[in-house]
Amino acid sequence: MITVFNFAPAWGLPTPSPFGLKLEAFLRFADIPYDCEYVQRPVDSPKGTVPWIRDDDLELADTGFIIEYLKGAHGDRLNDGLTSTQLATAHAVRRMVEENLARIIGYTRWLTEENWPATREVGFGQMDEPWRSDISAKARERIREDMHLHGIGRHTPDEIQNIGLQDVKAIEELLGDKTFLIDNRPREVDASLFGILVQFIIPPLRCGISDYARNSKTLARYCENILAKYFPDHDRAV
Ligand SMILES: N[C@@H](CCC(=O)N[C@@H](CS)C(=O)NCC(=O)O)C(=O)O
Known part of the structure; x- marks a missing residue:
C-alpha cells in the first residue's frame, strides 16, 4: 500500500496543501489505494516538500515525479484516448495552475495581512509560545524572500490578484x-486543477480570486x- 505523507485536513478540505490534494485526487481518480500519514513539517521528505510517498523501500517527492512513477507501476489510467491536442491543452493548463496559481495561493495565505492569522493558526497552531511566534515569523520571512526572488512578490496585492484572476x-x-476539463471523466490534469482551484473556494481565505471563484457556478x-x-x-467540519 502506498503511503502519502501530507498535511492534515484543515479549512474544510482533506488537506490545505494544493499539491497534496492534487496527489490524493490523482490516486482516487485512478482508483489506486493509499493511506495517509500526516506531518507538520516536510523535514523527512526527500525534497523537503509535501506531499511525498513511500511505496515499499521507495520514497519519492514532487507530485510530477510521483505521478510518473505511479503511471509506470499501475498504467496510465487517466489519459487514455486523448488526442495530442487534448494532451497539449492539459499540459498547458497544468503548468499554468501549478506554476502560477498555486504560487498566488501561497502569497495570499502567507503575505496578506487579512489571511495571515488563519494561516499561522493552521500551520503553527499546535506549537507553544514563544516558538510559535518565532518560527512562524521566520517561515513567513523566508516566503517573502522566495516570492521577491521569483518576482511575483514585487507586485502589489491587487496586481497579484488580477494575475490570478486571468488564470x-x-x-x-x-x-x-x-463536468471535467477535457471531457466527461476525470483526467490527470483534473487532479492539478481541482487540487489548486478548490483552495480558493472552500478555505476561509479572503481575496478577490476567492470572491470570483465562489460566485462562479462553473x-x-x-x-x-x-x-x-x-x-x-x-x-x-474539520
Ligand atoms: N512541485 C512540487 C511542489 C510541492 C510544494 O510546493 N509543496 C509545498 C506545500 S503545498 C511545500 O512543501 N512547501 C515547503 C514547506 O512547506 O516547507 C510538487 O509538485 O510536489
Whole structure:
C-alpha cells in the first residue's frame, strides 16, 4: 500500500496543501489505494516538500515525479484516448495552475495581512509560545524572500490578484458546462486543477480570486462535484 505523507485536513478540505490534494485526487481518480500519514513539517521528505510517498523501500517527492512513477507501476489510467491536442491543452493548463496559481495561493495565505492569522493558526497552531511566534515569523520571512526572488512578490496585492484572476477566468472558459476539463471523466490534469482551484473556494481565505471563484457556478460546481464524488469520506467540519 502506498503511503502519502501530507498535511492534515484543515479549512474544510482533506488537506490545505494544493499539491497534496492534487496527489490524493490523482490516486482516487485512478482508483489506486493509499493511506495517509500526516506531518507538520516536510523535514523527512526527500525534497523537503509535501506531499511525498513511500511505496515499499521507495520514497519519492514532487507530485510530477510521483505521478510518473505511479503511471509506470499501475498504467496510465487517466489519459487514455486523448488526442495530442487534448494532451497539449492539459499540459498547458497544468503548468499554468501549478506554476502560477498555486504560487498566488501561497502569497495570499502567507503575505496578506487579512489571511495571515488563519494561516499561522493552521500551520503553527499546535506549537507553544514563544516558538510559535518565532518560527512562524521566520517561515513567513523566508516566503517573502522566495516570492521577491521569483518576482511575483514585487507586485502589489491587487496586481497579484488580477494575475490570478486571468488564470481562473481562462479555466472557467475552458470548463464551460463540462463536468471535467477535457471531457466527461476525470483526467490527470483534473487532479492539478481541482487540487489548486478548490483552495480558493472552500478555505476561509479572503481575496478577490476567492470572491470570483465562489460566485462562479462553473468553478464552484466543478469543485463541489469532485469533492462529493471522490472524497465522500471527508468530514468538512474539520
Ligand atoms: N512541485 C512540487 C511542489 C510541492 C510544494 O510546493 N509543496 C509545498 C506545500 S503545498 C511545500 O512543501 N512547501 C515547503 C514547506 O512547506 O516547507 C510538487 O509538485 O510536489
